[in-house]
Amino acid sequence: MARTEYYDDPDAPEPNSLVVAASAVVTDDRGRILLQRRTDSGLWALPGGGMEMADSLPGTAVREVKEETGLDVEITGLVGTYTDPKHVIEYSDGEVRRQFNVCFRARVTGGTLAISDESTELRFVAPEEVGELRMHHTQQLRIRHFLEERDRPYLG
Template structure:
């Protein structure tokens, strides 16, 4: 399913769906941040996605991170406004792997983030964490 992302775009189509979503900003022991390259946009992002009925936002963040890793227009006509919650986590096991939604997954040191094409909304969340706006795991 293709999609177009709009971020602070006054010409974006009006949303017809509101989707609660959660991200998991995973930081390893060296301070590197887990990113995935999305197959649908080609951009690097935090693992995350839409919340399922019956799960909490935190459960959604963990589930989405295990499964994969603005306003979004899908080719089926859905125009969604996402409401995202981002949680901070640490890896507890496993290795980053590609999947149906991500063709690249890796831990990226903060000093290397500028080398990656990261959507502005994700860049802001990562920037807030690095600036100390989010609670630190230290």
């Protein structure tokens, strides 16, 4: 299923769903950030996805990282909340969502890095190389907030 992201675009379709989601900035022991190239858009992104009825938000992040990357992680903190109504995501099945995303900090505790059907490539990327990858600016914002090592989470 294809995915198109819009930001502050007057031609964006009207949302027909609101999805609670979680993502994670997962780092390795060298401080590199885990990113995936998404199959639905071709863009690089943090692992994450929609919350299920039986999930907690941190549990959603842990589950999504495992499903999308094969890695087990432990949540270590909160990067921020991302709820900008200007950000709209359209899927080829007709869903047009506004997404409420909570982004966590996480560290690897086990598992084996493995591509899923949601990604074409997985890579741990040095922070200074993140800007070289094609990604939506909302993903870049989460990574920037993580790298700033803020005293308080971003609330937006």
